[in-house]
Amino acid sequence: MSLYSSAVKRPVMTTLCFVTVIILGLFSLAKLPIDLYPDIDTNSIMVITMYPGASAKDIEQNVTKPLENTLNSVEHLKHISSTSRENTSVITLEFEYGYDIDVLTNDVRDKLDMVKSQLPDDSENPIIFKFSTDMIPICLLSVQADESMAGLYKILVDNVANPLARVDGVGSVSISGAPKREIHVYVDPNRLEAYNLSVEQIASVIGAENRNVPGGSFDIGSNTYALRVQGEFEETSQMSHIPVGSFQGKIVYLSDVAKIVDSLEERTQRTYNDGKEGAMIVIQKQSGANSVEISDKVMKMLPSLEKNLPSDVKIGVIVDTSDNIRNTIAALVETVMYALLFVMIVVFVFLGRWRATLIIVITIPVSLIASFIYLFATGNTLNIVSLSALSISIGMVVDDAIVVLENVTTHIERGADPKQAAVHGTNEVAISVIASTLTLIAVFFPLTLVTGMTGVLFRQLGWMVTIMMIISTTCALSLTPMLCSQWLRLKGKATDGNKKNWYSHIERALDKFDDGYTSLLRKVVTHRALTIVVCLGIFVGSIFLMKFVGTEFFPTQDDGRLGVNLELPIGARVEEAQEVTGRLDSLWRAKYPEIMVMNYTVGPASSDNTFASLSDNGAHIISMNIRLLDPGDRKRGIREIAEEMRKDLSDNFPEFKKAQVNIGGGRGQGMGGQSTVDFEIYGYDFDETDRVAAELKQILEGIEGTADVTVSRSDYQPEYQVDFDREKLSMYGISLQTAAYYLRNRINGSTASQFREDGEEYDIKVMYAPEHRTSIEDIENILIYSNEGKGIRLKELGTVVERFTPPTIERKDRERIITVSAVVDGVPMSQIVTQAELQMDNIDIPAGITIQIAGSYEDQQDSFGDLLMLGVLIIILVYIVMAAQFESLTYPGIIMTSLLFAFSGVFLILWMTGHTLNVMSMIGAIMLIGIVVKNGIVLIDYITLNRERGMSIRRAVIDGGRSRLRPVVMTTLTTILGMVPMAVGSGQGAEMWRPMGTAVIGGLTFSTVLTLLFVPVLYCVFAGNGVKRTRRKLRAQHSK
DSSP, rough: OHHHHHHHHHHHHHHHHHHHHHHHHHHHHHHBOOOSOOOOHHHHHEEEEOOOOOOOOHHHHIIHHHHHHHHHSSSSSSEEEEEEEEEEEEEEEEOTSSSHHHHHHHHHHHHHHHHHGGTTTTTTOEEEEEOOGSSSSSEEEEEESSSGGGGGGHHHEEEEEEEEHHHHTEEEEEEESOOEEEEEEEEEHHHHHHHHHOHHHHHHHHHSSSEEEEEEEEEEEHHHHHHHHEOSSSSGGGEEEEGEEETTEEEEEEHEEEEEEEEEOOOOOOOOOOOEEEEEEEEOOOOTHHHHHHHHHHHHHHHHHHTTTTOOOOOEEEEEEHHHHHHHHHHHHHHHHHHHHHHHHHHHHOOOHHHHHHHHHHHHHHHHHHHHHHHHHHHHHHHHHHHHHHEEEEHHHHHHHHHHHHHHHHHHHHOOHHHHHHHHHHHHHHHHHHHHHHHHHHHHHHGGGGGGGHHHHHHHHHHHHHHHHHHHHHHHHEEEEEEHHOOOOOOGGGGGGHHHHHHHHHHHHHHHHHHHHHHHHHHHSSSSHHHHHHHHHHHHHHHHHGGOOOBBBSOOOOOOOEEEEOOOOOTTOOHHHHHHHHHHHHHHHHOOOEEEEEEEEEEEETTTTTTHHHHHEEEEEEEEOOOOOGGOSSSOOHHHHHHHHHHHHHOTTTTSSSEEETTTTTSSSSSSOOEEEEEEOOOHHHHHHHHHHHHHHHHHHHTTTTTEEEEEOOEEEEEEEEEEEEHHHHHOOOHHHHHHHHHHHHHHHHHEEEEEEHHHHHEEEEEEEEGGSSSHHHHHHEEOOTTTOEEEHHHHHHEEEEEEEEEEEEEEETTEEEEEEEEEEEHHHHHHHHHHHHHHTTTTOOOOOOOOEEHHHHHHHHHHHHHHHHHHHHHHHHHHHHHHHHTTTHHHHHHHHHHHHHHHHHHHHHHHOOOOOHHHHHHHHHHHHHHHHHHHHHHHHHHHHHTTTTTHHHHHHHHHHHHHHHHHHHHHHHHHHHHEEEHHHHHHHHHHHHHHHHHHHHHHHHHHHHHHHHHHHHHHHOOOOOOOOHHHHHHHHHHH
């Protein structure tokens, strides 16, 4: 017994089966976490090695190279790149997508164990750092303060960071820009010399005095008492009374040689919010946690946290990624609703019966809700990919139900009993319904096999659509016939009186449409040769349009976030950076009413702030976060604002050596941000690669559509180096290391001990007072003590020289590299690359230097290659499915010709709307393969049925075309209208899906119009030739 006959016989069981699916689906939906993208498996590992006191060149030679040589043998490695800067080596390993990062991390760990013995003795053990999407902060909070600035760090740790870290799902909370408290002991070198004391002596005395020492326990009578010496300082003022030595029989107190200042760290990052000094709080989530839920909890907690803060401390929000997630998801839900509405209207107009419309529309929620069960069962999230899968499918899930219902209605109109009609009607079309679903699965299932960045996005899309197609076919073959048998009746004459009035107009219009198509089809079938020539001419013409359609990787999204990175010349003081950025801040806040929050950070990050120290930082580096109003609340788009800002920087702020304005916060971040084209210059010699990079930068700046052209290598850094005379050092019995430590303790400070207060510890640092470390003479006069305690001036042991050193040395795939990178702004990426390649031939490139193109362009080429392979695979699969259905090799070939027009339509509409060919529009084109072929299958299937009933070829084609016209137009219209909200959407994140919706609409409209004419003509030609061949064979047999 078939599925549909048992469904018609047992309506209660059928209904309850689907009700169960809906209940399970809604339960899953309630439990699904919401996120922006599917969980993206990361493919990068960082290895960070500290080697204190080493220059960039030392680090490259002694740390980075040995590590690179060993790590290069790790499996599945795509690129190995490294940055060697003062004190630090950072190696980034980028792997091929699709491998388990934990297994690879273990492999890296084993390799590091092998190489540790080759590293310098003073270097620290390499740390492995795994990248993941969870590292992207979910919230950035701004803090403004006035009087409380001095104690801000402690206030924030106690009252904000600790409570937030306890929120379920929060991974880490770090504070940047609030300097920590430090106790400075500023010594006067002249007095030290007079009293014959040194910084080291003072530091050790403070360390020895600031102690609580247990003295054991003793008995008095019947009681035991503990004995303890309490020496820790309770107030900083107590330190000034410590005796640090004696001179001519008198005690020398600390206050005689130094002043004690209870203040903040020197040289630290400062954060400003809307022009006021404050701090920034960065919140990151735990792996797999629900971003929106955490963000909600954090936002709910803020008002109560703010009550516990001093009145001048205000907390604001710079970035809340859940806003973007919520808005994007709300926009997609709206898209899904519009699609649903359009589909209902189309079905109602064509069928004219509300019951029939209801039967078809029921399959939509059932199929969509069932897909939530899959998401929940596989631990996925509800994100823009899964929601767009719903939007894409709405138009397609009703196709099968429409075909079934159309046929059942025809049987009922002929007077059959509804139950019989439901079974027979479904039986006639069951095979073609299953076949057309199989062709769609042949398109979407291979999407689950794509690797790389695009695979991350489309794996979920492929699974979702495949599951919805299977469910909708099951619905069409069980629920639809059952409902038809229960609800549909033959149209009665009496009850139709009032309905005639309004529906008869639509009916007449549809009949005219049928007649018009039939007469056109007659003409076309008569003039076959002309039709084929015209159609092929249109196809060839559209291929020429390919030249005018540019390519890019992903469309730029407007998420209302801008990141601005600015650099002053190396060596600039923090005060200068603060002054210039202050001017820029006031200018922009006055000029752009669209800015909601503007936050910037200046200065070098402290080593314990992981978030800040991973990004570039320094006294001359400024990083800004700007949040704009939502796209709907402002007239200008984000690209226009970024363009204006770039102009401001180049016209009014010549102080900045480098300036970048990045859409979406980061630079060239694959999805959503503006694409970048990177030219990588490989070569060992710094001077030669610098020259090539400068020429290339000039070329790129001259090309239209490039912005923010930057060279990755920073300027050479001026620094003073002390060249010690080793012979003189050995005369006094001083080692080079000891001499270097003496120098460091006086300039940078020596941490003597910790001052404890309210459970917190603060460093006590002993160093020269600021006024005694401002000139070369101050350094030359530093006293270095020999083992006998004799003080020798530094200038007697060596010389202070000014030198320039490269601040960072970058390498990629074990070669030195310098990268020239340009943001693609408003023109297709392919255009910039073509022009740059033409002009690069004029650069004189010395031997040993090579240039390669990377960045978004490399990603784009990889993805396009993958997608083209996928397209070919899908076409072969679809052909196999159809050949199996029709038991013929020519019919599928005839149907496949409609693909030519689908691709023509895609190029035509991309050219007309000015969209580029990017990953999204290519996925649209691939989806068309299944959707377009469906129409051909329905058409050819019916024509073949007519031939079997004994009609002539011409009659079978015209009659088949007429009777299948409405289902074809209906299914096409439902798919097109299901895509319209996606193609014209203006909500957040709409930029991403617009090219895909547009491509499907263009390709489907164009190919349906031509398919309805071209496929019947080709069928006539091939079937006619087949008949002629059969006749020839018969004649040949007769003549024998």
